[in-house]
Amino acid sequence: MKIGIIGSGPSGLYLSIFLKIKHPESEVVVFEKESKLSKKLYATGNGHCNLLNKNLSKEKYNHPEFMGPILEKYPYPFLEGVLKSLGIELTYNGDYVYPLSESAPAYALYLKKLAEKVGVTFISETRVTDYVVKDSQIEAKTDKKTQTFDKLVIATGGKSDPKLGSDGSFYEVLKKHGYDFVESKPGLTPLTLNDKDIKPLAGVRHKANVKAFLGKDKIFEENGEILYKNDGISGIVIFNAESAIYRHSNPKDIELVVDLFPDWTFEELMNRLAHDEALNSKFYLDSYLVEPLQKHILARSRGTDALCIATSMKNLRYSVKDHYGFDYSQVTIGGLSLDEVDENLSSKKEKGVYLIGELLDVDGNCGGYNLAWSLLSAIIVFKSL
Numbered sequence: 564m565k566i567g568i569i570g571s572g573p574s575g576l577y578l579s580i581f582l583k584i585k586h587p588e589s590e591v592v593v594f595e596k597e598s599k600l601s602k603k604l605y606a607t608g609n610g611h612c613n614l615l616n617k618n619l620s621k622e623k624y625n626h627p628e629f630m631g632p633i634l635e636k637y638p639y640p641f642l643e644g645v646l647k648s649l650g651i652e653l654t655y656n657g658d659y660v661y662p663l664s665e666s667a668p669a670y671a672l673y674l675k676k677l678a679e680k681v682g683v684t685f686i687s688e689t690r691v692t693d694y695v696v697k698d699s700q701i702e703a704k705t706d707k708k709t710q711t712f713d714k715l716v717i718a719t720g721g722k723s724d725p726k727l728g729s730d731g732s733f734y735e736v737l738k739k740h741g742y743d744f745v746e747s748k749p750g751l752t753p754l755t756l757n758d759k760d761i762k763p764l765a766g767v768r769h770k771a772n773v774k775a776f777l778g779k780d781k782i783f784e785e786n787g788e789i790l791y792k793n794d795g796i797s798g799i800v801i802f803n804a805e806s807a808i809y810r811h812s813n814p815k816d817i818e819l820v821v822d823l824f825p826d827w828t829f830e831e832l833m834n835r836l837a838h839d840e841a842l843n844s845k846f847y848l849d850s851y852l853v854e855p856l857q858k859h860i861l862a863r864s865r866g867t868d869a870l871c872i873a874t875s876m877k878n879l880r881y882s883v884k885d886h887y888g889f890d891y892s893q894v895t896i897g898g899l900s901l902d903e904v905d906e907n908l909s910s911k912k913e914k915g916v917y918l919i920g921e922l923l924d925v926d927g928n929c930g931g932y933n934l935a936w937s938l939l940s941a942i943i944v945f946k947s948l
Contacts, residue, residue: 574920575718616931721895749892753797764791772825
């Protein structure tokens, strides 16, 4: 059997290795339009490569009804075992799972070398421009020559972070083949804010509880570290909030509510402030916040007493303007409609064609969920071939 894979991102790379190990007699060819294989993998996990999350759950994805049965069949212990079976040593930070090297470039190189060792053929700097399904075979047309395969797996990724090669350019090819797409939006990005008083806070970090409201409806809540920017706000918790916001259709009037001290009730915080002010009235806030954030709180407070300051600290409200765009996004919200594939991620339209990874309308929270989906989708197709 001859299998073609378009795209050397994590899903395509994982699948090529699995197939060649199980079917050494088969020819597995991976096409990559970039000169560097698995380019996007180099930037994952802030360069540390967050492979998995011990707390994998369907609620962390945009389509929990789709992910539920998959995660029941292939839960975290199974995925951890798959990686270890490939000789991948792991290290852990809470629920976050990394390669022992904690280096995305080292991990990408390891997978490339493993794929080459088992006999995967890579064809880089070659763009697949189209394909034709003929009887029981598929012709993949490239900008150099045409190759014929028994099976074709499309793992071209989404539109996020075009500078790393994931630009959504293959969407147009699939649309010509009649496939439907869900509107693509940047996922896991910082947010720009309408508030003009945040510029002095650029670079300030603080742990907080963040809620997002669409009108009166709360659509997101999570604890994490926030990072202020000149025109907005960032941090993992904000990335997750952004994805939750933009999974909704054309969201407007989004408000963030930030609690800077979520571990304390309002009454506890107010009493602490009153106590500390009585001891050191001129500088007691230095034990709570860095100076720029102190000024921000005081400017937004209706008074300087403990009641007003506690109210401001636990109820900072920001008006969301927009996201930072595809150049800053880690994943794509939207993509190929899940209605186009069966439970094996095989095309319902074209026999012998499979579609996997970020190309599909599946996106998860920050923290290993999206690389977990890359691995899961590769396993699903591997099991069916």
